[in-house]
Amino acid sequence: MRADAQRHYSQVFQPSRLYPKQHTTAEAYAFWGLIGLNVATTVAAKVGPPEVQQAILQHCRASVEAVADGRLYTLLTSSVCHTSAVHCAMNLLMLVMYRRVRPLTARELLVLYVLGGFVASCTHVAWCWWDASGPEFGLKYALNTPGLLGCSGPVAAISSYKAFLEPLGVPHLGIPLPVPVVLFTLVYCCLFVREQEYSDYSGKFGAAAFGVLAALAAVATRRRRLAWTQH
Helix, strand or coil, rough: CHHHHHHHHHCCCCHHHHHHCCCCHHHHHHHHHHHHHHHHHHHHHHHHHHHHHHHHHHHHCEEEEECCCCCCCCHHHHHCCCCCCCHHHHHHHHHHHCCCCCCCCCCHHHHHHHHHHHHHHHHHHHHHHHHHCHHHHHHCCCCCCCECHHHHHHHHHHHHHHHHCCCCCCCEEEEEEEHHHHHHHHHHHCCCCEECCEECCCHHHHHHHHHHHHHHHHCCCCCCCCCCCCC
C-alpha cells in the first residue's frame, strides 16, 4: 500500500515540471555578446595605452577620410566601439529597454545590428561629403569632417523596426516604462551626439529608415505581423 502511494506521488509530483531548467537561447548569446563587445572596446578606448586609443580611432571610426584612404571596413567596425562612456551607456541602455518589445531571433538581431550600422556609416559619410564639398569640390573640404563612432546606427535600426511593428509597445527596464516605443524612438533619433572626434546626427536617420524598410519586408513576407492597436 505504501509502495503504491509513493509510486503515485512520484508520478504526480515532478519538480522538473514546476521548476523547468532555463536554457540560454541563441538570441541571449548574440545580445549579450554585442553588449560585451561594445563595453570591452569602450573600456580599451578609455583606459588603454595611447597606441590602443589611436588604433581604435583609426580602424573603428567611419569618415570621409577613412573611406578615401581605402579603410572601407570602418563602415562596419564603427558600430562596436565608443570613446565616450556616457554615449556607450545610453546606447546599450536602449538595447536593454527594447529587448522585450517584439523579441528578436538571434538572426534578426545580428542582421539589424550589422546592416543598421553599415547603413548608418554610409549615410553619415555621404552626408558629410555632400554637406562639406559635394560634387562641385569633390573631397577638397570633406576630409576634415567628423567621423561616426558608436552603435547609434544599430540601435536606431532595431528601435525603428520594433516601433513600426508595435508602436504602442512599452520599453522595459525592470518595470514597464509608460512611454510608447514609437515616441521613445523618435526622441532617441533626434538626440544628436556631436563631440570632437565623432558625430551621429546623420547616421541615425539612415539606420532608422533601414529599420522601417526591414519591418515592411518582414510583414510582406509574413515573418512578422503588425500590432498597431493596444492589446
